[in-house]
Amino acid sequence: MAGRRRPTRSLVLAAAVGVGLAAVLGVLHAYLTRPFWYDEIWRAHFVSEPASSFWPELTVANTPSALGWFGLTRVAGELLGWHSWSLRLPGYLAVPLLGAAIVLLTRRFTGLVAAVFATCWLCLNVTFLDLATQLKPYSVEALAAVCIVLAWSTGSSPRPSLSPWPAPVTGGFSRARLLRRTAAGLLALTAVPGIFLVLPLATAEVWRGPARRWRLVECLPAVAISVAHTVFFIGHQSSQRRGDYWDRQFIAGRGPVEAVRFIVDQMRAFITGMPPGIDRFDPSLIHATVPGGPVVSVLLAVAVSIAGLTGVLVLARRPDGRLLLTALGGAQVLMLGASAARYWPFGPTRTNLFVVPLIVVVIVVGTRRLVALFVAAVRPRIPAAGPQPAVPAPMAATPTLPTGGTVTKRSRLDVSGVSPTSSASANTISPTAVLPLAGLAMIILLGVPLLGTSLSGSGQLWDHRHRTRGLDRMVDAAIAARQLHRPGDLVVVGGRLARPGWLYAMEASDDPAREPAALPSAGAGRVPARVPRQDTIFFGAAGTSLVGELANRRVPPTRLLVFLFDAERPALAPDLAALPRAGWCAGRGWQFPLTGTLTVFDRCAGAAPRLDRPRRTVVSYRTT
Known part of the structure; x- marks a missing residue:
């Protein structure tokens, strides 16, 4: 019956859920307009980078982003202005759309209540909302993942079967299937991990069946699109492999025993998340807490594991369910393989949020089946409500003439096999059924704590x-530098992490200052011009020297406007100490909380321009 859902009813429910989630985001509208912080503003820089320098600039991106996500966010900036709210808008809109998509996917396998529960369990989770309200691609990637599975499984038979593999599609070439598979490939352009779903789905379809050649033709565009996107665009942004930020989520470099321990640890963290798979490691995010301590946490993990295994068994009997399991299991295997090459983290991290909706569907389907089993087992044991009729006295049945000609009397109780004592025992639970029924009751009763745990932290x-x-006053600092800048001045930005944020704030951002009263005065009614990139230098990277950079300037600057990122100030201290020796003295400064300081440096009194080495023209070729 799960396969014969009324589509109109499901669409109405999906629309209602989407409207409800949009209302929740409306309550959180302050998140839409707050200033970018470090982990957002560097993405804003790459989104807003001019086309002429976009490709080489991508090589220094902190983490890769999908071409489709870049395009959506860039369109929002170009059409609505380069504001924090406009660039966050695609991620915001993805949340109600994701809720609607989860409803449509879940309704293929279970009922209305379960579909709504699945949506609320994820889309109202505080960690998910904390991510979705930032300029990050994870809500868009989760939406793309659900839509890929929906597009791929549309047209698949919902009828149960005993085969452990997705049912092979029979028949010849189908234009409708080609369009659906191609649409799935295009959706993968909006998600970096989209290839982790497309490849398993295509492999399962081509692996077996009487018409592999036609299935290959239908899947080829999706595979080609996702592979080309991953190799040429995502691979161009792989600088994170050289860092150590994701080392805890890489299996690379571990021996066999350590690798097994790593997988076990990640799976334990995976299962104990609420919902399972939600980020457990990012310290900048708000994480849900389990009320009741470790005991309740263990009980919830056990309940989720039982429900998940039950969901796997239920979905494995349906061809469309096996497609979902293939996508989910294949994605985990591919992520583990990519982790071995330091290309992708494995475990419950924000980058793997895209599989959480699929996991939620599996668990909810299993929970729904356990609830049905519980109700079916308990209902016959419960006496009907209201007064019960008295058991009549045994009545003589109509005499019958058995073979042999003798007449006998038989009680109706003998015919029915029921006696007053057996009738009373029929409404009792067998001792052998107590333990399974108690386990099912515990799983059902833990459903409320599951949702409550996911929602904890809402306050x-x-x-x-x-x-x-950190760095959320970068726009204020850039506006201050614009107000102070005069012809001949040089803007100096210190801190490796400050570079992308400064470039966005100076060259693209249309946001006003958050605290205009704390900025230098630029004259009434005058909007200061942006400082061009050629009048800006950056220092703080390994092997660079601020005084050396100043010495290489063809024309010596008249003043320095030095911005220092607070978090990297200790590492920049030697460069700052060298400025007075080079004839630069600090003047007035402005402090920006959790961001940095902007200081004006003038020539020291009586000091002539000094250079550390003879003036010469230096030509260097450096990729950034």
């Missing part, structure tokens, strides 16, 4: 809507 999410985070 903290509300309280943090105006919190200050």
Whole structure:
């Protein structure tokens, strides 16, 4: 019956859920307009980078982003202006759309209540909302993942079968299937991990069946699109492989025993997340807490594991369910393989949020089946409500003439096999059924804590809507530099992590200053011009020297406007100490909380321009 859902009813429910989630985001509208912090503003820089320098600039991106996500965000910036709210808008809109998509996917396998529960379990989770309200691609990637599975499984038979593999599609070439597979490949352009879903789905379809050649033709565009996108665009942004940020989520470099321990640890963290798979490691995010301590946490993990295994068994009997399991299992295997090459983290991290909706569907389907089993087992044991009729006295049945000609009397109780004592025992639970029924009851009763745990931290999410985070006053600092800049001045930005944020704030951002009263005065009504990139230098990377960079300038600057990122100030101290020796003295400065300081450096009194070495023209070729 799960396969014969009324599509109109499902669409209405999906629309209602989407509207409800949009209302929740409306309550959190302050998150839409707050300033970018470090982990957002560097993405804004790459999104806004001019086309002439976009490709070489991508080589220094912190983490890769999908071409489709770049395109959606760039269109929002070009059409609506380069504001924090406009660039966050695609991620915001993805949340109600994701909720609707989860409803449509879940309704293929279970009922209305379960579909709504699945959506609320993820889309109202505080960690998910904390991610979705930032300029990050993860909500868009989760939406793309659900839509890929929906597009691929549309037209697949919902009828149960005993085969452990997705049912082979019979018949010849189908234009409709080609369009659906191609649409799935195009959706993969909006998600970096989209290839982790497309490849397993295509492999399962081509692996077996009487018409492999036609299935290959139908899947080829999707595979080609996702592979080309991954190799040429995502691979161009692989600088994170050289860092150590994701070392805890890489299986690379571990021996056999350590690798097994790594997988076990990640799976334990995976299962104990609420919902399973949600990020457990990012310290900048708000994480849900389990009320009741470790005991309740263990009980929830056990309940989720049982429900998940049950969901796997239920879905494995349906061809469309096996497609979902193939996508989910194949993605995990591919992520583990990519982790061995330091290309992709493995475990419950924000990058792997795209599989969480699929996991939620599996668990909810299993929970729904366990609830059905529980109700079916308990209902016959419960006496009917209201007064019960008295058991009549045994009545003589109509005499019958058995073979042999003798007449006998038989009680109706003898015919029915029921006696007053057996009738009373029929409404009792057998001792052998107590333990299984108690386990099912525990799983059902833990459903409320599951949702409550996922929603825990909502107050903290509300309280943090105006919190200050690292580098979120970068736009103010850039506006201050624009107000102070005069012809002949040189802007100096210190800090490796400050570069992308400064470039976005100076060259693209249309946001006003958050605290204009704390900035230098630029004259009434005058909007200061942006400082061009050729009048800006950056220092703080390994092997660079600020005084050396100044010495290489063809024309010595008249003043220095030095911005220092607070978090990297200790590492920049030697460069700052060298400025007075080079004839530069600090003047007035401005402090930007959790961001940095902007200081004006003038020539020291009586000091002539000094150079560390003879003036010469230096031509260097450096990729950034």
